[in-house]
Amino acid sequence: MSNDKTIAVGADHAGFALKNHLAEAARKAGWRVIDCGTNSAESVDYPDIAHAVSARIEGGEARLGLLVCGSGIGMAIAANRHAGIRCAQAHDATEARLSRSHNNANVLALGARLTGDVVALDALTAFLSTDYDGGRHDSRLAKLNPEPTR
Template sequence: MKIALACDHGGYKLKECIKSYLQELGVEYIDFGTYSEESVDYPDFAYKAAKAIVNGEADRGIFICGTGIGISMAANKVRGIRAALCYNIFAAEMSRRHNNANVLCLGGRVLGEELAKAIVKVWLETPFEGGRHERRINKIAEIEKTEYGGK
């Protein structure tokens, strides 16, 4: 599994922590930035990393801004992205199990490092259940087709 990482200045410190944790877990990643705490705009980084996922360069993503809210909004504008903002382990598990989230969004200013790592671990390890949930994911894809046109 290859993870696309993205953050803004508010998520930079937590992204660096998550990078180290992914290395410990033996999970490959691509870091799409930002690379410092200098103020930047989260949509720029969310878009680059989200496009890498839908283009097959990465399997999933972990995106981080100050609260996780803005970066999740930006990510979800990209067709094929199902970004879930998670502040606890249960939400992370359900985002995978029921929603097949392909992007985990975290708040660098609202989560401690240990909780963030626990959320990441559960999110990486939890499979999608499929079944009735697959029907719902397909309906999301149909909404994207209607709103964005094309296939």
């Protein structure tokens, strides 16, 4: 099965409700959703969720990812520990769109305590509908994964 329109989603306890809302919107927009948890408002450790979503992308099961925690910061930090992940924390649709078009971000991190449902949905919609521009951005992206030093 193609992962072209597959998104892996995950949230900690603070982002649980917003994750569910956004996952349903993604499904309605024709995306296959892989839910990596959490499945309740009980406390969980956000790195576990970020690693699960990142692993789905690294393994080729999903093309994009969505992470939601209280601020979006912790999820972004954890996801960006993975070599193949470019996770952008966004606060609105413009940041989400630019993260895709200029930075080829493959994971969007949102803060449920900072971003309302409508703005978060606009950001996700922009993220999912924007392609990477390439061109002048390619050389910059290449510098994010430099050759290892010997």
